Amino acid sequence: MTDTAQPAAVALDDATVAFRVAGDRVYTAVERASLSVAHGEFVAIVGPTGCGKSTLLNVAAGLLKPAAGSVKIFDQPLTGLNRDAGYLFQADALFPWKTAIDNVAIGLDIKGAPRELALQRAQGWLTSVGLGAFANRYPHMLSGGQRKRVGLAQVLIRDPKILLMDEPFGPLDAQTRQIMGNLLLDLWNADRKAVLFVTHDLEEAIALADRVVIMSAGPSARIIGDWQVTLPRPRDISEVRMEKQFHELHREIWRVLKDEVMKGYAQSTQAEAV
Amino acid sequence: MTRLTLLFWQSMVAVVALALWQFLTTVPVFGKILLPPFFFSNPVDVASQIIKWFTTGVIWKHLMITLLESVLAFVIGSVGGVLVGFWFARQPRVAAVFDPYVKMINALPRVVLAPIFALWLGLGIWSKVALGVTLVFFIVFFNVYQGVKEVSRTVLDNGRMLGMSERQLTRHVYWPSALSWMFSSLHTSVGFAVVGAVVGEYLGSAAGLGYLIQQAEGVFDVGAVFAGMFVLSAFVILIDFGVTLVERRLLVWRPTAEGRG
Numbered sequence: 001m002t003d004t005a006q007p008a009a010v011a012l013d014d015a016t017v018a019f020r021v022a023g024d025r026v027y028t029a030v031e032r033a034s035l036s037v038a039h040g041e042f043v044a045i046v047g048p049t050g051c052g053k054s055t056l057l058n059v060a061a062g063l064l065k066p067a068a069g070s071v072k073i074f075d076q077p078l079t080g081l082n083r084d085a086g087y088l089f090q091a092d093a094l095f096p097w098k099t100a101i102d103n104v105a106i107g108l109d110i111k112g113a114p115r116e117l118a119l120q121r122a123q124g125w126l127t128s129v130g131l132g133a134f135a136n137r138y139p140h141m142l143s144g145g146q147r148k149r150v151g152l153a154q155v156l157i158r159d160p161k162i163l164l165m166d167e168p169f170g171p172l173d174a175q176t177r178q179i180m181g182n183l184l185l186d187l188w189n190a191d192r193k194a195v196l197f198v199t200h201d202l203e204e205a206i207a208l209a210d211r212v213v214i215m216s217a218g219p220s221a222r223i224i225g226d227w228q229v230t231l232p233r234p235r236d237i238s239e240v241r242m243e244k245q246f247h248e249l250h251r252e253i254w255r256v257l258k259d260e261v262m263k264g265y266a267q268s269t270q271a272e273a274v
Numbered sequence: 275m276t277r278l279t280l281l282f283w284q285s286m287v288a289v290v291a292l293a294l295w296q297f298l299t300t301v302p303v304f305g306k307i308l309l310p311p312f313f314f315s316n317p318v319d320v321a322s323q324i325i326k327w328f329t330t331g332v333i334w335k336h337l338m339i340t341l342l343e344s345v346l347a348f349v350i351g352s353v354g355g356v357l358v359g360f361w362f363a364r365q366p367r368v369a370a371v372f373d374p375y376v377k378m379i380n381a382l383p384r385v386v387l388a389p390i391f392a393l394w395l396g397l398g399i400w401s402k403v404a405l406g407v408t409l410v411f412f413i414v415f416f417n418v419y420q421g422v423k424e425v426s427r428t429v430l431d432n433g434r435m436l437g438m439s440e441r442q443l444t445r446h447v448y449w450p451s452a453l454s455w456m457f458s459s460l461h462t463s464v465g466f467a468v469v470g471a472v473v474g475e476y477l478g479s480a481a482g483l484g485y486l487i488q489q490a491e492g493v494f495d496v497g498a499v500f501a502g503m504f505v506l507s508a509f510v511i512l513i514d515f516g517v518t519l520v521e522r523r524l525l526v527w528r529p530t531a532e533g534r535g
Contacts, residue, residue, distance in 0.1 A: 063431060081434055093432035097450040097527045106446065107436050140529035158436065 007075035008036040009162050009194030015069035029055045031220040040192035044205035047215030048264030053198040086160030088168040094139040100150045101135035107158040125153035145176040163195045181237040207237045217264035292317045315497035323501040339482040343471035347406020355414025363422030380412050388477045406470025413463045421455030
């Protein structure tokens, strides 16, 4: 967006995603969404629950194919999985039968890197996410926040050009979320990757991102707003929330988002009644 | 309850049961022995029979035969179950074609196969191994099949996004998941391997614990029947203990119910 010389890391153009449900009925999750993430840009997608934010992310990852529209990664049409992207999932995605260090090293292992080197780099990444002393723990011996840290290291060791994050800190408690948010910003600052970050938490989105994109309530969710966040970096998640600019932006975006949240809520209660 | 008091009460159960058994089979109550020793033997006779077996050493041969049969049945059944389970889970069409036959064979009480195996494979160890295999195979097969089918969607997607090829997914995701399900059924499948061996021996053989029990029954030596049962129980408990040790070693990555969660 800002840098026209370089192609966008992720460019969705009029992407529509539909699922076949119960025989012949077709459920349109996302309709004609256009979104581009520039190289090194941190974009957050915010929307009411069940609006298809994750669907959009899966399209960018290549896990889902859009029914219509195009997906380009660095100007190349995406076929199959997005090999430039690292994906941090909302649910636990670590391999439970591997220790923390093996979970991190796997990304290099499968590329055929020498075992020694893979382990050494994995240990390095574990240290950068603050888990240097937990290398030999299995995932079930770690707390939810620690597992997310391992997940972050697992993704980052492959040095992906694009980072896709699906409410990665959703299951964590409020304090751990802030700590994880700051850790993410620190790591991102060191080496600015394009980030597409899905969340339902507007505050988290503003605190982290360069741009906040709002989606309408589903079905047939659309992108209905796009705000630049010009808060200075480096930021501290808990401090940035005190700034006047943060509040103004929050109020402005919330005015749009609130209606959608209410719509989404009404739909979900109706669906339950049926 | 502390460990010691628990142990005390546990041994008390055995002591009382044995004492009651000895009392009712040897001491007349109102002029009548309630449990005729001919049908119920008594603990002292059973114990002396067991001691005789071990001091003369006859029991070792039978134990080794039963152990060998069980181990062979377990290994062959497990390997077969893992391979076929894995194959079916990865090839849904193959699974769909074979599904009714798998269900049919599994529905069959395996004991009726024993005479056929005896006909085909003779009275040696292999007919017993075959019986054990038919039992072990299905337990392992169903568990591995389930294990591969129920790999978490997220973990699979994660593997794919980390750049794993289908072969690497098999090695790093499907395979460990399948094996973990197999190991979680280890106690059951080892138990069934022993059942297969002993039942096979009982129905026709020349050696093994099942044979020993069957022989004693043939001459109405109830003491030896009970002795055989006790040796068999101790044998199974020992094997089960071994399995627990192996399991602890292999499934360290699994959360345990009582330990760290």
